[in-house]
Amino acid sequence: SQELEQSPQSLIVQEGKNLTINCTSSKTLYGLYWYKQKYGEGLIFLMMLQKGGEEKSHEKITAKLDEKKQQSSLHITASQPSHAGIYLCGADTPGGGNKLTFGTGTQLKVEL
Amino acid sequence: EPEVTQTPSHQVTQMGQEVILRCVPISNHLYFYWYRQILGQKVEFLVSFYNNEISEKSEIFDDQFSVERPDGSNFTLKIRSTKLEDSAMYFCASRRGQYTDTQYFGPGTRLTVL
Numbered sequence: 001s002q003e004l005e006q007s008p009q010s011l012i013v014q015e016g017k018n019l020t021i022n023c024t025s026s027k028t029l030y031g032l033y034w035y036k037q038k039y040g041e042g043l044i045f046l047m048m049l050q051k052g053g054e055e056k057s058h059e060k061i062t063a064k065l066d067e068k069k070q071q072s073s074l075h076i077t078a079s080q081p082s083h084a085g086i087y088l089c090g091a092d093t094p095g096g097g098n099k100l101t102f103g104t105g106t107q108l109k110v111e112l
Numbered sequence: 113e114p115e116v117t118q119t120p121s122h123q124v125t126q127m128g129q130e131v132i133l134r135c136v137p138i139s140n141h142l143y144f145y146w147y148r149q150i151l152g153q154k155v156e157f158l159v160s161f162y163n164n165e166i167s168e169k170s171e172i173f174d175d176q177f178s179v180e181r182p183d184g185s186n187f188t189l190k191i192r193s194t195k196l197e198d199s200a201m202y203f204c205a206s207r208r209g210q211y212t213d214t215q216y217f218g219p220g221t222r223l224t225v226l
Binding site for chain 2: 031033040041042043048088090098100101102103104105
């Protein structure tokens with residue numbers, strides 16, 4: 001079965017600083033999703049990557065999928081308090097229903 | 113923007129009772145899912161549903177669980193006889209197609225079993 005490992009598990013940064021979260025898969029990634037979750041709440045879709053080398057950006061968040069399609073990174077530029085939350089990577093897992101397999105999450109706190 | 117909705121937002125029940133969690137997926141979506149997240153743990157897949165039948169289920173999804181799409185809009189998860197360990201956040205998700213389409217999640221139902 002596919003396993004996703006995220007690093008770091010938690011991160012505290014000062015407002016305005018850049019940061020990177022990594023997601024490493026035990027198998028080739030066919031579709032890699034990034035979601036944001038506030039503690040105890042739902043998952044907000046951020047981005048989806050499918051092609052090796054693909055990079056997508058939305059506002060100050062950039063996500064990349066490496067060429068070998070086994071690792072993705074999420075980079076936040078000039079972090080703000082609104083970026084605080086739990087970031088989850090999820091992988092499309094081929095099968096009957098194409099479920100998502102999730103990583104353990106990275107908790108981000110942004111200090112003023 | 114269309115969104116997945118779930119009701120109730122919070123359900124408290126006694127052990128052994130039946131609960132039904134409800135979801136309204138995005139209207140033109142064809143694939144439906146239930147996931148759960150025990151507090152502090154990973155989001156875990158429970159079941160996927162397509163064309164009015166289960167397409168895949170996890171080990172968690174035993175005989176105590178069932179899913180149904182009773183009409184054209186609702187998608188339900190029933191737990192027949194709840195256990196303490198069923199306490200979790202339950203998320204419904206839907207997607208229009210496979211692979212290239214995004215899976216959108218609802219806000220979740222927090223189930224507390226006493």
